[in-house]
Amino acid sequence: MEFIVTMILVLISTKICGHISVRLGQPAVLGKLLIGIVLGPAVLSWVNTTDIFQEFSLIGVLLLMFLAGLETDTKQLKENFKPAVAVAVIGIIIPLFSAFLVGEAFGLDFEHSVFLGVLFSATSVSITVQVLKELSVMKTKEASTILGAAVVDDILVVILLAFAMSFLGGGDDAVSIPMILVKKVVFFISIYVFGKYILPVLLKTASKFKVTVPVTTMAVAICFAVAYFSEMLGMAGIIGTFFIGLFISDTEYKKEIEHSVDPIANAIFVPFFYVGVGLNVSFNGVIHQLPFLIICTVVAVLSKLVGGFIGAKATGFDKLSSLSIGAGMISRGEVALILATTGLTSGLLSEEYYTTVIISVILTTLIAPPLLKYYFGKLKTN
Numbered sequence: 001m002e003f004i005v006t007m008i009l010v011l012i013s014t015k016i017c018g019h020i021s022v023r024l025g026q027p028a029v030l031g032k033l034l035i036g037i038v039l040g041p042a043v044l045s046w047v048n049t050t051d052i053f054q055e056f057s058l059i060g061v062l063l064l065m066f067l068a069g070l071e072t073d074t075k076q077l078k079e080n081f082k083p084a085v086a087v088a089v090i091g092i093i094i095p096l097f098s099a100f101l102v103g104e105a106f107g108l109d110f111e112h113s114v115f116l117g118v119l120f121s122a123t124s125v126s127i128t129v130q131v132l133k134e135l136s137v138m139k140t141k142e143a144s145t146i147l148g149a150a151v152v153d154d155i156l157v158v159i160l161l162a163f164a165m166s167f168l169g170g171g172d173d174a175v176s177i178p179m180i181l182v183k184k185v186v187f188f189i190s191i192y193v194f195g196k197y198i199l200p201v202l203l204k205t206a207s208k209f210k211v212t213v214p215v216t217t218m219a220v221a222i223c224f225a226v227a228y229f230s231e232m233l234g235m236a237g238i239i240g241t242f243f244i245g246l247f248i249s250d251t252e253y254k255k256e257i258e259h260s261v262d263p264i265a266n267a268i269f270v271p272f273f274y275v276g277v278g279l280n281v282s283f284n285g286v287i288h289q290l291p292f293l294i295i296c297t298v299v300a301v302l303s304k305l306v307g308g309f310i311g312a313k314a315t316g317f318d319k320l321s322s323l324s325i326g327a328g329m330i331s332r333g334e335v336a337l338i339l340a341t342t343g344l345t346s347g348l349l350s351e352e353y354y355t356t357v358i359i360s361v362i363l364t365t366l367i368a369p370p371l372l373k374y375y376f377g378k379l380k381t382n
Contacts, residue, residue, distance in 0.1 A: 003050070003052055003053070006047055006050075006053065009039065009046060009047060010039075010047065010271050010272055010275050011267075011268070011271055013035045013039065013275075014031075014032045014035060014271040014274055014275060015271075017031035017032060017034065017035040018031045018032050019031070021034075026369065026370055026373065027130075027131045027134050027135075027369040027370070027372070027373050028130075028134060029127060029130045029131055029134070029274065029369050030366065030369045030370065032271065032274035032275070033127070033274055033277055033278055033362075033365060033366055033369075034278065034366070035274075035275065035278065036274055036275035036276065036277055036278020036279055036281075037278035037281045037362075038278070039275060039278065039279075040275070040278050040279035040280075040281060041279065041281075041282055042278075042281040042282055042283055047275060047279065048279070049276065049279050053272060053276065054276070056268075056269055056272040057269075057272040057273045057275075057276035058237075058273075059224075059269045059272075060265065060269035060270040060271070060272050060273035060274075060276075061126050061238055061270075061273045062223065062224065062227050062237055062238060062241045063220075063223070063241070063261060063264070063265035063269055063270065064126055064129060064130065064238075064265060064270050064273065065125075065126060065129065065238040065239075065241045065242040065245070066220075066223045066241040066242070066244060066245045066261065066265075067133075067245060067258065067261060067262060067265060068125075068129040068133070068138070068147065068242055068245060069241065069242040069243060069244060069245020069246040069247075069248070069249060070245040070246075070248055070249050070254060070257065070258045070261075071133065071138045071139075071245075071249070071258070072138060072139075072143075072144065072147055072245070072246055072249060073138070073139040073144060074246055074249060074250060076139065076140070076141055076143075076144035077144045077147065077148055077246070079141070079144075080141050080144045080145040080148055081148055082315055083145050083148075083149075083311065083312055083315035083316065083317065083325075084144075084145050084146075084147075084148025084149040084151075084152060085148075085149070085152055086311035086312070086314055086315045087145060087146075087149035087307075087308050087311035087312055087315075087325055087326075087329065088123075088148075088149040088150075088151075088152035088153040088156060088311070089152070089156070089311065090307045090308075090310050090311040090314075091121075091123065091149065091153065091304055091307035091308045091311055091326075091329050092121040092153060092156055092157065092160070092307070093307065094303045094304075094306055094307035094310075095117070095120045095121045095299075095300065095303035095304055095307060096117040096118065096120075096121045096160070097117065098117075098120075098299045098302075098303040099113075099116045099117040099119070099120040099121075099296070099299060099300065099303070100113045100114060100116065100117035101113075102116065102292075102295055102296055102299050103116040103117070105295075106292050108350075108353070111168040111348060112348060112349065112350060112353075114164060114168060114348075115164055115168065115343050115348035115349055116296075116349070116357070118157065118160045118161055118164050118339065119332075119336055119339045119340060119343060119349070119357065119361075120296075120299075120300045120303070120332065120336065121153075121156075121157050121160060122153065122154075122157045122332055122335040122336045122339055123149070123150050123153045123154075123157075123304065123329045123330075123331065123332065123335065124150075124331050124332055124333025124335040124336065124365070125146065125147060125150035125238075125328075125331075125333075126238060126273070126333055127277075127331045127333050127365055127368060127369065128146060128150075128328045128329075128331055128368060128372065129147070130270075131368075131369045131372045131373065132146070132328070132372070132376075135372070135373065135376050135377075135380075137376050137379075137380075140379075141321075142317070142321050142324045142325050142328070142376070142379070143328075145312065145317075145325050146325055146328035146329065147242075149308070149311070149325070149328075149329060150329070151239060151242070153329070154235070154236055154239055154335065155184060155235075157335070157339075158180065158184075158234060158235070158236075159180055159181070159184075161339060161342070164348060165342075165346055165348070168348060180234060183233040183234050183235075184233070184234075184235070186233060187229075187230065187233045187235050187240075190229070191226065191240065191243050191244075194226075195243060195244065195246070195247030196247065199222065199244070199247050199248070199251075200251055202218055202222065203215055203218055203219065203248070203251060203253050205218075206218035207253070213260055215253050215256055215257060216256065216257050216260040216261060219244075219248060219253070219257045219261070220261060222244060223241050223244050223245075224241075226240040226241060226243070226244045227240050227241050236335065236338075277333065277337075277362065277365060278362070280337060280358055280362060281358070281359055281362050282355055282358075282359075283359075284355065286355060286356055286359060289353070289356045292353070292356055293356050293359060293360055296356070296357070296360045297360045297363045297364065297367075300330075300332065300360060300361075300364050301330055301364055301367055304326065304329045304330045304364075305323070305326040305327060305329075305330055305371075306326065307326065307329070308322070308325045308326030308327070308328065308329040308330075309322045309323055309325070309326040310322075311325075312325040312326065320375065320378055320379055320382065321379065323375050324372070324375040324376050324379055327368065327371040327372050327374075327375050328368075328372060330364055330367060330368040330371065331364055331365045331368035332361045332364045332365060333361070333364075333365050336361040336364075337358065337361055340354065340357055340358055340361065
C-alpha cells in the first residue's frame, strides 16, 4: 500500500502546484517540476525513486511524446525540416565547445571536458512539448521546427556519445561507430515501413473488435512496442513513440485515440515523470562547487539559446521566432540525465562533479518553461 500513498501524494501535489504556477503567470509544468524537488531527497524525502515509480515515470514520458506526435502538424514538420536540421546542428556545435571550455577552465581532464560538452549538447523535448501544448502552439512552424530539431539532435548526440566512449576510454562500454550508424538506418527504415503500411491495417482491424476501446488499446500497445524496439536499436524510446503518434495523426483514428489517451496519461502517468525529474536533485556537497554550477548552467542555457537562434535565423525565421525556437532547445531533461549516468559508469564523468552536473541539468529544465512562455506569448501578440 506504500506506493498507493505515493501515488496520491504525486497526483494531488502536481495538480495543486501546477495550478499555483499558472495563477502566478508561469506554465503549469514549472510547478510540477518544483514540487518534485520539494517531495524528493533534496527537501522533504517524502517520495523516493523505486522500481515501480520509475516504471510509471517511463510510461508517462512515453505517452507524453506519443501525444505530441498525435498533435503535431505533419505538413508543417515536413516544411520545416531544413531549419530543424540547422537548429539541431548549430545547437550542438556551440554547446559542445562552450561546455568543453568550461571543463578546461575548471581543470577537468581533457576526456572529462569533452564528455561535458557532449552531455550539454543534448536536448530533451518532453518538457518543452508540455509547455507548447499548454500554450496551444503545437501546430505552429516554430513548434514543428523545435520537434524536428530535437529528433535530429537525439541522433547526433548518440553518435557523439559513441565516438566519445570509443576514443576517450569508455572501457567495456566502448561501441562500434559503424554499428551505431547501421542501427539508426534500420530504425528509420523500419519505423517508416511500419507506420506507413502496417499501422493503418492494424488500427482498422482493431476497430472491428466488439470490445471496449479496441483502437486505443491497439495504439497504446503499438506505442510501447515501438518504444521497446527503439531502445533495442540505441534510440531513445520517446523518439519511437513520437513517430508512431505522427503516423497515427494522418489516420482517421487520430481524434478517437487522442481523446482516449490524453486523460489516462495526464491523470495518472505524466505527473510521475515530472516529479521523477525533481527526485534526481540532491544538494549534498554542492556548496564548494557553486561557481562551477553557476557558470555551467549559464553556459548551458545561453549556448542552446544562441545555437537555436542562429540556426533558425539562418533559415529564414525572424528574430522573435528564432528566439522562441532557441528557448525550445534549452531543456536537457531526461536525455542529459541518462548521459550523465552513462558517463559516471564509464569513467568519463567523475563522481566529484556528478551531482553538480545533475543539478545544472535540472536547472536548465526549470529555466526553459518560463522562457518559452515569454517568447511564444510575444509571438501570439505580434
